[in-house]
Amino acid sequence: MDILGHLKTVTRHRNLVLLHCIKCGIPFRGLVHDLSKFSPAEFIPGAMYYEAGKRSPNEHEREEKGYSSAWLHHKGRNRHHYEYWYDVSVVSRTYEPVPMPLEFLKESFCDRVAATKVYKGENYKNSDALDYFRSRPAEQLMHPCTACIMEKWLTMLAEEGEEKTFRHIRSIGEIRYCETCSRAKIIR
16 A cells, blocks of 8 residues: 555646636635545545555456446536546437536546546657557547547647647536537637
8 A cells, every 4th residue: 555655646637727717717626626636435436456556456356357446426416527427318318428527527637637647647649548548448438529629629638739638628618519410619
């Protein structure tokens, strides 16, 4: 168990998310980001399965137990995770992804970039978060509009850098989602 190592990693991640959220115009989301990671349900498994910042302790716990109790707790309490945004469809009567509200989508972007920076360390490149996003089949479980916007922002980060991307995201005032799209209308 590495309590100090896990604490340092979580704190570094939260500090980066806070800085990114300030740049995106949502400072409160940065202040409250991932507070559940300090609860016993998440902190204890995080410290137990900590691997010197190389990967998420949730992955290690999942390999050992077949599931991650910390992740199950985390995703149900943090609205910046697309997994939080599932509900029963009135049409199909099954659980389906629903579009993420803008402030949580912005926080999710900040979270992805910060997590990539923490795990990649000095090898981080602006394209890494996009590469990770595209490599994960789980991303297909996002609402199509949410995935489309996230990929657009991550592509902008990879191609045009942080300053321009954060400025662009900050300028967005509203998103209007369509029903079945792979595009959403961004309103300034």
